[in-house]
Amino acid sequence: MSKKPTGSIIYWIRSDLRLNDNIALWEAAKSNKDLIVIYIKDLITGPLQIKSAADIWTNKSLLELSARYKKLFNLRLNVYNQDYNTVLKSLYKETKFSHLYINNTYDPEIDAIDNSINKEFGSLFKINAYNSSLLFNPNEILNNAGSFFKVYTPFWKNALNKLNLREPLPLPNIKYVYQKEILSLKNIAISDVDGKWGKKILSYFNPGEISAREMLGKTSTNIKGYSEGRDFPIKNNTSQLSPYIARGELSVNEIFYLMRKNKKKININDYAKFTSQLGWREFSYNILYNFPKLPRKNFISKFDNFPWSKNSKLLNLWKKGLTGYPIVDAGMRELRTTGYMHNRLRMIVASFLIKNLNISWVEGAKWFWENLFDADIANNSSGWQWVAGCGTDAAPYFRIFNPTLQSVRFDKDGEYIRKWVPELKDLPNKLIHSPWELTEMELLTYDVKLGKDYPHPVVDHKTTRDEALRNYKKINIAK
Numbered sequence: 359m360s361k362k363p364t365g366s367i368i369y370w371i372r373s374d375l376r377l378n379d380n381i382a383l384w385e386a387a388k389s390n391k392d393l394i395v396i397y398i399k400d401l402i403t404g405p406l407q408i409k410s411a412a413d414i415w416t417n418k419s420l421l422e423l424s425a426r427y428k429k430l431f432n433l434r435l436n437v438y439n440q441d442y443n444t445v446l447k448s449l450y451k452e453t454k455f456s457h458l459y460i461n462n463t464y465d466p467e468i469d470a471i472d473n474s475i476n477k478e479f480g481s482l483f484k485i486n487a488y489n490s491s492l493l494f495n496p497n498e499i500l501n502n503a504g505s506f507f508k509v510y511t512p513f514w515k516n517a518l519n520k521l522n523l524r525e526p527l528p529l530p531n532i533k534y535v536y537q538k539e540i541l542s543l544k545n546i547a548i549s550d551v552d553g554k555w556g557k558k559i560l561s562y563f564n565p566g567e568i569s570a571r572e573m574l575g576k577t578s579t580n581i582k583g584y585s586e587g588r589d590f591p592i593k594n595n596t597s598q599l600s601p602y603i604a605r606g607e608l609s610v611n612e613i614f615y616l617m618r619k620n621k622k623k624i625n626i627n628d629y630a631k632f633t634s635q636l637g638w639r640e641f642s643y644n645i646l647y648n649f650p651k652l653p654r655k656n657f658i659s660k661f662d663n664f665p666w667s668k669n670s671k672l673l674n675l676w677k678k679g680l681t682g683y684p685i686v687d688a689g690m691r692e693l694r695t696t697g698y699m700h701n702r703l704r705m706i707v708a709s710f711l712i713k714n715l716n717i718s719w720v721e722g723a724k725w726f727w728e729n730l731f732d733a734d735i736a737n738n739s740s741g742w743q744w745v746a747g748c749g750t751d752a753a754p755y756f757r758i759f760n761p762t763l764q765s766v767r768f769d770k771d772g773e774y775i776r777k778w779v780p781e782l783k784d785l786p787n788k789l790i791h792s793p794w795e796l797t798e799m800e801l802l803t804y805d806v807k808l809g810k811d812y813p814h815p816v817v818d819h820k821t822t823r824d825e826a827l828r829n830y831k832k833i834n835i836a837k
């Protein structure tokens with residue numbers, strides 16, 4: 359590889375674990391300076407510090423990415439676990455790099471870090487920041503009054519009129535690589551150890567850009583029947599691209615571009631519905647940008663006085679999938695076993711936690727954050743606030759899912775329940791949704807004893823529903 363010692367630059371990987379359609383990396387590669395690529399572990403001070411599913415995913419993805427950098431460009435991916443200030447200071451001292459290339463994450467905590475870097479180091483090196491993760495800058499789609507949209511439908515309609523997809527960028531051509539050792543920083547090895555839980559959840563998904571691109575190649579086929587089937591968890595009609603999107607192994611620009619290219623081969627309803635879900639992600643980031651406290655604070659402040667219960671016993675039963683409501687338990691077990699949960703189930707289990715167990719959405723969001731491969735600060739926060747009714751364009755307070763009716767409607771033959779709650783597998787289709795309606799003798803014919811093989815329902819739906827409605831009245835949400 360030819361070398362031209364005209365200085366050096368840094369590309370800092372954050373939630374963009376890919377080589378393709380990566381604007382910051384592409385721009386950095388165009389420069390005639392030696393490139394240094396870094397990743398800083400535990401950059402986020404918030405909940406991701408916990409050994410989460412997303413951490414496990416990121417580790418695997420970094421291992422693969424590091425090997426590809428080595429093979430394709432003879433470039434070492436430097437992984438550091440000191441704080442970003444120390445890392446940047448040391449790198450500057452040793453290399454006098456002139457530019458720092460980053461893709462914006464639009465996570466308010468990381469945005470704050472980026473701003474402070476700009477303030478502290480702006481006179482030493484230039485920061486080149488790009489939007490490589492969203493179709494629109496989060497404050498680009500505004501209503502006639504110049505404010506951000508709080509309702510999805512007009513947001514997406516307006517956004518589609520402005521949509522300007524780029525032809526996806528191919529692999530970059532990195533010509534100049536910084537080869538000297540960085541002496542003052544300890545480059546840590548990426549661990550290949552996943553632990554018992556990590557091994558289990560990784561048997562359902564393959565992290566990394568290579569698998570991401572394989573999945574992307576199959577997406578037009580995978581979403582056949584999406585508009586009708588996306589609500590039925592057993593049908594596998596959704597794309598399952600979310601972890602690859604959340605960890606930045608795929609760019610949404612490329613996904614949308616490919617869908618548009620293949621439009622003729624995709625059913626029109628499937629195309630519209632699928633791309634509109636990508637729109638929900640844009641909408642969530644638009645809200646997060648304008649209300650950065652979204653991960654912790656109710657968007658509708660009246661909810662600050664909601665009388666939440668702090669019942670940790672019920673919270674733990676929910677986490678373990680032992681609530682006695684088969685559909686809820688199936689969803690919670692899918693999450694803990696695979697690092698993923700179908701969207702319909704996310705809505706059902708969230709509604710159950712908030713409206714039947716009367717436990718704050720913040721607790722549920724934390725559990726999802728630790729357990730989802732696709733944990734995404736905007737989608738997770740807005741998803742939970744949507745169900746709670748305290749977010750923008752949220753479900754109305756009186757929409758309290760009846761878990762049994764949801765189960766009958768979206769898992770009619772109980773196939774999804776049987777997959778995740780095998781102790782009920784012998785119950786007939788009609789009875790599997792609500793085993794408590796059977797007598798003890800009837801249940802014994804299917805080898806089930808409630809309280810022993812499977813729990814009694816931890817709460818009564820009707821009683822807790824009425825209580826939730828009374829609580830909504832207390833904070834003046836219900837008229």
Ligand SMILES: Cc1cc2nc3c(=O)[nH]c(=O)nc-3n(C[C@H](O)[C@H](O)[C@H](O)COP(=O)(O)OP(=O)(O)OC[C@H]3O[C@@H](n4cnc5c(N)ncnc54)[C@H](O)[C@@H]3O)c2cc1C
Pocket residue numbers: 588596597598599600601603604632635636637638639642699700701704705708726730732733734735737738739741742745
């Ligand atoms: C309580 C709750 C929490 C959620 N937490 C997350 C989260 O942490 N990370 C996450 O990516 N999604 C989250 N979602 C949204 C949604 O459930 C997932 O994006 C979806 O289930 C992922 O599966 P898929 O890739 O097969 O989706 P598909 O149906 O194939 O959709 C394609 C892509 O569109 C985006 N998308 C789909 N639905 C939504 C939505 N409702 N809001 C925003 N974007 C969407 C995702 O990037 C998804 O990968 C949450 C939803 C709820 C109700």
